[in-house]
Amino acid sequence: MRKLFLPLAAVIILLVSGAAFAQHGDGIKKRRPLPEEYGTVEINNYSEYTGLAPVMYPHWLHRSIYTCRLCHVDIGFAMKAGGTGITAKDNEKGFYCGTCHNGKMIFRGKPVFKACTNAHAPRGWLTPEQARRCDKCHSEGKETVQDYDFYSYTADFPKETFGNGIDWEKAESEGKIQLIDYISGVSARRPDLPIPPDADIIPKLEGMPKVEFSHKKHMDLSGCELCHPEIFSIRKSGDHMSMADNFDGKYCGACHGKVAFPLIECGRCHKSAAFQ
């Protein structure tokens, strides 16, 4: 019996520690992204396959120029990373990144740099200028010089605690940013939108302040079809939205916590003096 005790104890310890390890992933708490990293999306559908570094897409820069709707509805970028399947050929034909990154569109007085068109060419065949241009987007793990530096670009923007550390809503209302919502030849001309009424969302948790959901704020940024019905479909009786769902990337969590201000800024939605 004594002979059996030691191996048995070792097996039990291994099983218990293995289960605990599995529950906490690699045992390391996930690092909170730096302000300039928040919202950055790694796009790697074909990059590494073609010998390029994955694209590190800076959401902060694009969201300071365009509405969510313009890119995710009119240009057709999926809401999930890697869901679009962008190819260099698509860009060359003027779709996705190539809608603006075509070397022709003028923004702030200069042409928007062209997406790399000969991405599949061996590195030695590219001119230094072409290689630099590829590296601007295909930048994972590289020290690249970007046209816009996060900290100098956002220096006078109103600040917030988490996410990018920027109160984007306030930045827009103060005129620090003016979001573009229309690109000729891509967007359809839309009539002025009637705004649906705002909605109060009453939490089930007693004492938790209600959410004052503004349809107007969300429509200005996202239009209708970005949220309905893909993220918010018709609710059947028994369907409940929970914070656990949100943290899981569903409902509000489809944007908040990924690009829009994170869910831990409770007071931005649950309006109460206690959270201010």
Next chain:
Amino acid sequence: MKKIITDAIFAVSIFFLSLSVTAYAAGSGLSENERSWIDEFNQVCSETGASMTLSEDQLKDRISSAEGLKGRLGTLDDSAKKVYSRRLDMCRNMYTFALEAKGKKTNK
């Protein structure tokens, strides 16, 4: 003999010239069919933002037009098909959502 060779060179040159012109035309912008599909798409899907103000009949009409367009997605090239297939789905789904929301309101 010399004339035959000259004619052959001329014919081959014309052949390659016409090939390159065709390739250039294909690579520059959209074909007539594609342009007409996209124009129709813009017409059908420009009212998604106002979908809650449309009547049930108007919504049904937009949904059926969107379905018609889906059947003709084949007229677009691969990249355009990828982009517009998603855009068309979002548009059709939004009209369907509005129609269902109206139905739910009426039933209450």
